[in-house]
Amino acid sequence: MGSVETECFLKLQVRSHLRTLSCSQERMELLHALRSLAGLLEDAEFTRTYYARALQVLVAKDWSKRLLHDHDKELERLWREMFLRGPAEPVLMTLLDAISSARCEVDRSSADSAQYREALIGQISALPSITSNQLRANTPEDLLPHRFYTLLAESILETLERTCQALRAGHDCSLSFISQLLGKVCIQGNGSYENPHNSINEGSNCPSGIFGTMAPRLSSLTRVDPLMQRVTQNLLEKVPERCMESVITGLVLSLKGPTAVSRLMGDLVLNNKKAQFVLTHKMLLQQYQHPSLLLKSVLGYLSLDSERRVLLKQVLRSVCQVWCNSSAVKHTCVEQQLYVTRALLLTVALLQNSEVQELRQELVQCMLGGVQCRLDSNIERIRRMGMVVGECLSQKLDTPGSQLQFQYESNEEIQELRSLMEYQAVEGEEPESDASNNLQPIVEASEVCAVPSQSITSLPVNDSDSELDSDDDLTPFDMSADQEKRISAPPRYVRDCLEGLMSEDAERFELSLQVAASLLRKNVTTTQEVSVQFCRVLLHLEDRYNTTLFLSLRQNAMVALTVTHVKPVVDYWTTEFFSLNYSLRQRLDILEVLALSAQELSEPIRSKQAAAQPIPEVVPPEQFDDITHWRHIVEKRIQSKTRRIGKGVTQPVKAAPNRFAPVAGCFFFPLLKNYDRPQTTFDLLGSDHLVLGRLLHTLGLLMHLAVNAPVASQMGRALLDFIWAVRFHTDQMVRRGVLFAVCSVFLGMHSENLLTDLGEDLMEARAWLADVAESDCDSDCRSLAMQSLVLLDRTLKAQLKIPEMKT
């Protein structure tokens, strides 16, 4: 009964005070009401039931006015006290509500309900957004995201440390609130991100966000304190399942090295299904945007404990499966393949010898299958990846006498992949203790670096001998004429040159090849007599004597032949392209030569005067100096300022006949003739897709060069027909070729012809292009498809506008 009475009394008292506070203008009344309410703050019943209500009254509009204008010290002190001395949760909620002025419909009486907590966590984690929505540009520094989450991280850390102390003192603690908060922050994308401020200041790409502060601190705390380890592990375990992925990703990205990950996460990967899925599958096989440091951390973490090693083996199996899947090679982008390759190499590097023996069968199968389908690829980067992995795996398998060895040029990517094989989980740890200490070693290192560079610069000064001994006072003459002396003279006639190319004498061969192109161009009539024979010799030419620039010399000669005697030579090339017993290289050479010759033919012939280089003025030796003689400079200036009347107007560009237009058909149509007739040595639509890709590309080029030729529209129609058959080819090089050809058709054909001749085909092509632009796995293909769509739309628009304007 007594309690009910006091409750009623309290209720009445509070009500009257609140009424005073909301309505009264009298200072004394207000002060009195505030004082008595502040006195009630110790009362549990008041804080539980009426406090929130009181706060709402206090944040109402007329109060802010009153405080701002009156400058009443006493009033302000009491008002503050009301907020600062009461329990934090309702204060925060009320203030945030007041800021966002959108009421949360939450049952405030039950402060412990899950709903209320959820709302609270939501408000805390979104505080920067809520405030900056209201304050816009005036948001204080502390409430900007990067600063706020740093502060939040610091408070979480403090809480964790206090938890440790409480646990030591024998109290029981629950971390679920912090876990949920952490999860919420991370899932909102504030777990870890690149902070521009941070990276500039520290010179390293240290990820920021909440883990940017927490991870290094936790890493150093857990190193010395096993209890802290248990607390963190507990914290992570309590993270709600839907937030698990973002928390783990953020954490692993911010930690340096697998041992730190292992300390913080413990056996989380074994206990939590979601964590296991994220760590062993999603991060490795589905995502590919992470740096290889993350892969090292994850895989190293799996390898550090004997129970987790079971998972490592499991990971190896699934990675192997993905890596040797030939359809994955064809249908995933290169970056993802690189990522999976990295994961594979790292996993293999972390395996112990006994485990390698255990998994031998899987590894061998993965190696053989994966390397094979990568070597088949037309993309050099993928081929190289296959070669590196082949070498690394066979080395690890250590089969005596049967280690794979490939020849390829090393580059940065290859070296990086190779270096992954040397990775050891334990050495991945950096001896960093605290984030604040990180700055010091960097400064020291730069100082240390600076010292030897100074000493290096000072070294030559001591070496006075060399200074006196130099020949610098004598300036050398031009020595470019100093060439290797040859015993035999280069051939002077086309037929001699032909014989020279067939001769066994290395020097004669080399000389003949060097002069072939210029000889052929100079002696047109003789060339036309022997052109086809010459073609045959050149096509079958092999680099027997390791001639420098062999390929380009041979190609130049072939182009010279084609240009001087177009019809027969082009006929020869196009028939030979589809005939038996040529190597891929030879067929590709033919295509290249056709494209280059077409290009040369389509360019207008330059007049000889313009082509001739002006003879350089001879500088008398007395005038010669390193800096140009002053007289020259003065003369140049005078020249540029002088207007010469005698010179006349510049010559208008003269029209010249296009040499390619009449013969474009000879180049083009024979190449379309025989593509679907497979022969024993050459199957264009089957395994020789490399040539198919090049063929399509060349056809596209020819189409492009034949722009404005009368035959162009026929060519375009034929090319689109041809393309139709191969547009869904599995090889991306072929698809690129197809798209390139489509682009050139749209560019090369006149827009009116395009619409009248192609009509319905165009609509189909459009649909197909849109599909490719959206869903092709190769980024080049996508952009090419986009490009051709744009082209097509532009021509169509231009074309469809004209009738409108007429009517």
Next chain:
Amino acid sequence: MSRPPPDPLYILRGSGAPVNTLHFYCGGDGPPLLYSGSGKGAVHVWNLNTRRAEQVLESHNSNSVIWLDTFDGSRSSLISQGRDMRLCLWDLSEGRSAVTDSLLTGAVGFCQCSLLESQPGSSLLAHPTQDMEEVSVVEMKSWTQVCSLRPDTKLGMLMSMKMWQADSGPVLCAGYEDGSIVLWDVSQRHPLSFLKPLPEPVMCLDVHVCSQKGISGSSEKILQSWTVDGQRTLQMHHSVQMTNPGVSQMRIRADGKILATAGWDNNIRVFGWKKLKPLAVLQHHTDAVNSVAFSDHQDPTQRLLAAGSKDQRISVWSIYSES
């Protein structure tokens, strides 16, 4: 862009045979002279002012002349070495062309002699002998042998040599067939030092006494220079690579600034002497260059470079002669 290499100042034509050896004489009164020895035994005396041959001496029974030098500081005292195994002394004064003395050396090789005028009136001459490995040093006036130098180990044929006056007495540097170079003390008659810079025969060598440095060339692309230090031992120094192999002769200009080589690739190459920095490639001849010589003119701007070639011409160049 560096300046183009110079053209020859002038060409001396008319020797009628490959030019094997050249020697300038610019002292005394009268015009500067260039002596050239040809492959058919003729010695031409070219007047460099008129650019004509003043005198043609037929000698050595039409065997090729491989070496020429003047002695006694006089333009009319000439010594020539021919493939007929003889050395001839000439008196050319007052239009004469008489052989005053001759010596049968018995040497059948191509090694050129070396003359050292230690004090006026007495000269030492080092010449190859019948014995292929031996160097004989004789007193010029009397042909009395001063010493005979033979290496103890087998180094092959004597290929080239140069004798000069050191502080302690005359020394001789000799290059042999196996590529080694031996520094001999002539008065003590024992080898001072031994060096094998290149594996191929030493085709030519030259020593610049002031800088205590010498250089040797062979049938390969490399020129290797070496120093003679205080203990009179040979030390390897710089080396330089040429584009084409083979050097038949090389000369260091008296001022120690440049080195010229006569190449088998028809080119004359000029290097800075201190660091062997390549400076110029002079292209004129159409056949191998056999000989190069620098003039000893008193006026540095008149110091010319002459090159004699198998194509029967002598080209005269002015290079790096501006002070």
